[in-house]
Amino acid sequence: GSVRVSGTDGEGGAVDMSSAYSLLAVSPTVGSDLFSGDGNLALHVVSGSVPVQTYVVIAPVNAPPARPDAPSLVVGSAYEVRFSGALTRLARPAALRLHYHPDMRGSNYTDTLRLDVWNPTSGQWEPLESTHDLRRGALSTATDRAGIYALIGQAELENKVYLPLVLKGW
Secondary structure, three states: OEEEEEEEOOOOOEEEEEEEOEEEEEOOOOOEEEEOOOOOEEEEEOOOOOOOOEEEEEEEEOOOOOOOOOOEEEEEEEEEEEEOOOOOEEEEEEEEEEEOOHHHOOOHHHHHOEEEEEEOOOOEEEEOOOEEEOOOOEEEEEEEEOEEEEEEEEOOOOOOOOOOOOOOOO
């Protein structure tokens, strides 16, 4: 589905936000493959992870809670994964996979990528142990908690020297 919010900011200017989300059911007796609306986040929940039928919302985060420490940046969209029934943790870890744009494959930028989760208690992004699948252009991890997940990478400038062009006699 999608949500659209319209309003005004503190200075009277118009604010208009639109966000797509996925609302999916997970059974306690059957494994489920869940995806964000754009397909960039995949979550495989195994049988026995939830005590009762549970709904999962996966949505891109329009404004991540904080920027990572410099020189790192959030790459693409951050995604929030929420469970119904005040469930914050799964009984068994799920496999979470987050894709990056195909144009990034093979660049130096992908060497610095990591998969992080936002820790609201510490107010920091926390790196997760993850596997980098270069062929799929994705990082994967096992997780048992709801939260905001993002790919974090370091923007590196190429080491190039630009000298001014000085022409004599013109």
